[in-house]
Amino acid sequence: EADIYQTPRYLVIGTGKKITLECSQTMGHDKMYWYQQDPGMELHLIHYSYGVNSTEKGDLSSESTVSRIRTEHFPLTLESARPSHTSQYLCASSELASNSPLHFGNGTRLTVT
């Protein structure tokens, strides 16, 4: 039922590897977001975008980077993974209007060994 897709669903990778988490949406939404969800289940905004070529850092300092070359695609990259990056990463999108709800993907659970 999801119109926003995240791959992979699960990823186990060694320290120092470069990884890219993929996120795509088919709803034509301008806004896209990346959240990190910690084991206590709190959500932390790490990146967001208002549209193509727009990227902003969120509230939680993150060593990741994002790009927005196409409206539907908002990948997140970690240049050198560390065990502290182990977490659940959730991608979301919404229309530009402030009263629009967010639509979330099913997440990528990343484990860095």
Next chain:
Amino acid sequence: AQSVAQPEDQVNVAEGNPLTVKCTYSVSGNPYLFWYVQYPNRGLQFLLKYITGDNLVKGSYGFEAEFNKSQTSFHLKKPSALVSDSALYFCAVRDMNGGATNKLIFGTGTLLAVQP
């Protein structure tokens, strides 16, 4: 600064009983308020929102929420709980007078456990 609080980490209720998941907020202007639900190993799903108008809003799966401006609350309710309602629930607020900083702020989540 805007904030949202969910004072209960967990709520336990018996199937068939009414349930309430509490949320209070703090904004400098008018709030937009949202409830989301997260099932295990899934992303969040939108349940309902309050923007303006009637204080009682109805959403998916029989849930409703009441906006109370004087108490700055937006509690989620359901008249009769189902075991399948067991999940993590998030309240979120956006300050519509926050200008460029009107980000969506999520609460810390409340785990709802419905016993059969």
